[in-house]
Amino acid sequence: xxxxxxxxxxxxxxxxxxxxxxxxxxxxxxxxxxxxxxxxxxxxxxxxxxxxxxxxxxxxxxxxxxxxxxxxxxxxxxxxxxxxxxxxxxxxxxxxxxxxxxxxxxxxxxxxxxxxxxxxxxxxxxxxxxxxxxxxxxxxxxxxxxxxxxxxxxxxxxxxxxxxxxxxxxxxxxxxxxxxxxxxxxxxxxxxxxxxxxxxxxxxxxxxxxxxxxx
Amino acid sequence: xxxxxxxxxxxxxxxxxxxxxxxxxxxxxxxxxxxxxxxxxxxxxxxxxxxxxxxxxxxxxxxxxxxxxxxxxxxxxxxxxxxxxxxxxxxxxxxxxxxxxxxxxxxxxxxxxxxxxxxxxxxxxxxxxxxxxxxxxxxxxxxxxxxxxxxxxxxxxxxxxxxxxxxxxxxxxxxxxxxxxxxxxxxxxxxxxxxxxxxxxxxxxxxxxxxxxxx
DNA sequence: CAACATTGTGAGCAATTATTCAGGTCCTGC
DNA sequence: GCAGGACCTGAATAATTGCTCACAATGTTG
Numbered sequence: 001x002x003x004x005x006x007x008x009x010x011x012x013x014x015x016x017x018x019x020x021x022x023x024x025x026x027x028x029x030x031x032x033x034x035x036x037x038x039x040x041x042x043x044x045x046x047x048x049x050x051x052x053x054x055x056x057x058x059x060x061x062x063x064x065x066x067x068x069x070x071x072x073x074x075x076x077x078x079x080x081x082x083x084x085x086x087x088x089x090x091x092x093x094x095x096x097x098x099x100x101x102x103x104x105x106x107x108x109x110x111x112x113x114x115x116x117x118x119x120x121x122x123x124x125x126x127x128x129x130x131x132x133x134x135x136x137x138x139x140x141x142x143x144x145x146x147x148x149x150x151x152x153x154x155x156x157x158x159x160x161x162x163x164x165x166x167x168x169x170x171x172x173x174x175x176x177x178x179x180x181x182x183x184x185x186x187x188x189x190x191x192x193x194x195x196x197x198x199x200x201x202x203x204x205x206x207x208x209x210x211x212x213x214x215x
Numbered sequence: 216x217x218x219x220x221x222x223x224x225x226x227x228x229x230x231x232x233x234x235x236x237x238x239x240x241x242x243x244x245x246x247x248x249x250x251x252x253x254x255x256x257x258x259x260x261x262x263x264x265x266x267x268x269x270x271x272x273x274x275x276x277x278x279x280x281x282x283x284x285x286x287x288x289x290x291x292x293x294x295x296x297x298x299x300x301x302x303x304x305x306x307x308x309x310x311x312x313x314x315x316x317x318x319x320x321x322x323x324x325x326x327x328x329x330x331x332x333x334x335x336x337x338x339x340x341x342x343x344x345x346x347x348x349x350x351x352x353x354x355x356x357x358x359x360x361x362x363x364x365x366x367x368x369x370x371x372x373x374x375x376x377x378x379x380x381x382x383x384x385x386x387x388x389x390x391x392x393x394x395x396x397x398x399x400x401x402x403x404x405x406x407x408x409x410x411x412x413x414x415x416x417x418x419x420x421x422x423x424x425x426x427x428x429x430x
Numbered sequence: 431c432a433a434c435a436t437t438g439t440g441a442g443c444a445a446t447t448a449t450t451c452a453g454g455t456c457c458t459g460c
Numbered sequence: 461g462c463a464g465g466a467c468c469t470g471a472a473t474a475a476t477t478g479c480t481c482a483c484a485a486t487g488t489t490g
Binding site for chain 1: 446447448449450451456458460
Binding site for chain 4: 230231233259260262270273280407
């Protein structure tokens, strides 16, 4: 309740297989419960019940409710990051447009599995240093990778590749979110196409050769 | 008793000036309290205390805590809409680029006054029909206006103006949010410039010599 | 001023919920 | 097989908080 920030680390390091299993049960149960009931109504007792363990056991591994949510967020972030890494390891498509499209699809896919849980995580995860740090690190990695890509490609005509990379990464991330959140009101395919087109044209067409060229 | 879920309308229509004043006090107090303590810790008692009225009075005008937040959101939406309307009534700049820039600035300004409160509203406002309706209406209005603009301008070379307008409106809205949320980590001016450049290039450079051939 | 309506008061109720703890059960090493 | 630790249990607790209600104060109307 109050923002008394207790530690978020588990109280006990599991030494038996049983314990590790219990931790896992708690996490999956919490994911379901938070997704179904939201954060406030996703009580620790409900989580324990769903995990079919006692409430006491829950508090042996997580010092409070927030700690559970934080761990869920961390897992989600790491999954996203490793998915990106995986797709980067493979061979990139030839055209820049197809590369961008790949990024866009990856972002959408990463959020597609459980929009409800995603919402709870985004809204209620306490912005504890541990998390902020991780989020910022992941974003920086993505930006750095994108920037390298932009600099390696001759058809890219942007001056400030750092800012361009940030813009591209943010735009993809945010619009993917929006697409997931409001899937009905938008034609997903058209929107994806236009988004890809927007980013591609931005990157490949240098500063305007238009009449009023005064920076 | 009233039906299952409580209504969100005020219980009493004010007939004396005194009452209207009290309503106003409640709202401004709520805005401060929510911004400072967040939603959960922004208790109704704290709001009443800050408004210097009794908790009972608060519940004469708002049937529950959510109703207060909903009214705050409605006010925010309406303010944003009327700000947009105002800027549209004035004379538009000549170049498309400057028009886009105007939109971007308007979006940023609308969110600049109280980021904390904005966060609470975005995260905790119950998605009651009243709100969803209003949000969707405002978005549609903006999209419609933008679309008309795109179709009136000869230098705009996009095929599907409806989707393009949606993309432009969403992109501006979302990136403005992001800029407000993380003002330190980003050079605001550069980012704004690149965002404007991205949208302008997208709109003014026709479809690539590629497969997409849908009028 | 009297009768009535409107507005304001705040102690306390009812319900919820995160968390604890005293005491069990299970596992592992010797 | 037996000690000691790891693990689990769940009723009870302590604290919080949204909200009600019986009453008081203030305004309005005739």
